[in-house]
Amino acid sequence: AGFSAGLGLALASSAFIGGSFVLKKKGLLRLCGRARAGQGGHAYLREWLWWAGLLCMGVGEAANFAAYAFAPATLVTPLGALSVLISAVLSSIFLNEQLNVHGKIGCILSILGSTVMVIHAPQEEEVSSLESMAEKLKDPGFIVFAVCVLVSSLLLIFVAGPRYGQSNVLVYVLVCSAIGSLSVSCVKGLGIALKELFSGKPVLKEPLGWVLLVCLVICISIQINYLNKALDIFNTSVVTPIYYVLFTTTVMMCSAILFKEWQHMVLDNIIGSISGFLTIVSGIFLLHTFRDVPFTPNLLPLFLQPGRADPHLPWSSADRHQSCQHQPLLPSEGKGSQSAEEEE
Numbered sequence: 001a002g003f004s005a006g007l008g009l010a011l012a013s014s015a016f017i018g019g020s021f022v023l024k025k026k027g028l029l030r031l032c033g034r035a036r037a038g039q040g041g042h043a044y045l046r047e048w049l050w051w052a053g054l055l056c057m058g059v060g061e062a063a064n065f066a067a068y069a070f071a072p073a074t075l076v077t078p079l080g081a082l083s084v085l086i087s088a089v090l091s092s093i094f095l096n097e098q099l100n101v102h103g104k105i106g107c108i109l110s111i112l113g114s115t116v117m118v119i120h121a122p123q124e125e126e127v128s129s130l131e132s133m134a135e136k137l138k139d140p141g142f143i144v145f146a147v148c149v150l151v152s153s154l155l156l157i158f159v160a161g162p163r164y165g166q167s168n169v170l171v172y173v174l175v176c177s178a179i180g181s182l183s184v185s186c187v188k189g190l191g192i193a194l195k196e197l198f199s200g201k202p203v204l205k206e207p208l209g210w211v212l213l214v215c216l217v218i219c220i221s222i223q224i225n226y227l228n229k230a231l232d233i234f235n236t237s238v239v240t241p242i243y244y245v246l247f248t249t250t251v252m253m254c255s256a257i258l259f260k261e262w263q264h265m266v267l268d269n270i271i272g273s274i275s276g277f278l279t280i281v282s283g284i285f286l287l288h289t290f291r292d293v294p295f296t297p298n299l300l301p302l303f304l305q306p307g308r309a310d311p312h313l314p315w316s317s318a319d320r321h322q323s324c325q326h327q328p329l330l331p332s333e334g335k336g337s338q339s340a341e342e343e344e
Contacts, residue, residue: 006071007118009063010079016060018086022094023053029095069191073184073255074273075121077248078114081280084240085110088287106287113279120272122261129196130208133189142258149178149250157226165229169238172230176223177246181254183219186212188259241288245281252277 027050045051060083067076085107092099099107127133136142156175165171193209203209230239256262262270 003071003121006067006069006076007079009067010071010076011082013060013064013067014079014082015086016056016063017080018083019090020053020055020057020060021087022090023056024050025053025091025095027051027053065187066191066194068184068188069195072122072259072261073188074252074261075117077184077251078117078277078280080248081110081244081284082114084244084284085287100290102286102290106283106285106290109283109286110280111283113276113281113283116272116276116279118276120269120276122265122269122273127188127192127259130189130193130203130206133192134208136258137189139258142254145254145257146182149182153178153222166233169230169234169242172226172233173239173243173246175226176230176243177250179219179222180247181250183216183223184251185254185258186216186219190216238289241281241285244284248277 027047030047030049064076064080088097088099088103089107091097127136153175156171156178160168160171161175189212190209193203193206193212197203227239227243230243265273
């Protein structure tokens with residue numbers, strides 16, 4: 001029952017977050033003749049559609065927060081990719097934004113990968129109280145992992161950042177992803193604390209809950225800061241898929257170490273989970289990286305092009321549809337040189 005509740009909350013979170021982008025965009029497009037947000041204006045605050053989108057995003061984030069209290073983080077985090085494809089599909093319907101063939105294939109792959117991951121999702125070791133959470137946090141494996149994350153993040157921020165941050169997209173994205181794995185662990189602990197609070201236990205007197213809250217605020221602040229830096233320097237279509245892959249990978253590693261989610265899984269479930277994750281990654285890359293690439297008939301092989309597909313069409317007229325990929329690599333040097341070559 002807990003696993004089903006977590007799965008339902010994760011799917012609802014993706015639906016609300018994906019729809020929130022469309023609602024806010026719809027509200028911004030209605031600002032005809034008024035100062036737009038990109039020009040420093042705040043007229044969007046008077047649009048009810050924008051506020052509806054903000055409310056949907058808040059509901060989605062709350063559902064995502066609650067999902068970590070019921071389902072494994074290895075399942076909840078990859079399902080966040082569904083919000084991307086929901087936003088893309090709704091944008092093509094309500095905002096008339098182009099969703100090319102690559103995007104449609106990416107959506108299908110993301111859905112298939114998510115389905116495979118749900119089927120083969122790991123069942124985490126039972127953590128039902130803050131006391132058990134405290135024991136998990138004292139595990140030597142997790143302590144080593146957390147120290148490695150903090151040291152590598154400091155090196156990326158103070159050593160690699162000033163040298164390569166403006167030219168290499170991985171520097172700031174790695175900082176966000178590494179710190180993000182710790183923030184998910186804090187969210188998991190706070191979710192358990194809220195469950196105990198609603199059951200009537202004196203959770204507010206436990207120092208661990210407040211420590212997790214402070215760590216969560218610090219981690220999220222660092223994530224937002226360096227993710228904004230990466231988005232300001234590099235293209236969104238490059239940052240988004242790379243961030244999703246690295247963030248999800250570090251979260252899966254942290255969850256496997258902290259909650260021992262993979263310890264009792266059989267081989268076919270391990271292979272299924274990894275295959276589903278890689279399928280989602282492929283779909284996200286197709287959806288983002290090639291979303292601005294036009295798909296024209298000239299990109300098809302010759303036998304699939306419209307002119308070549310008709311066997312009754314003469315080759316002289318079909319040659320007009322010849323792809324640019326089959327043009328000569330070197331320009332012609334004039335009719336005189338062509339006739340000389342023909343005589344030779």
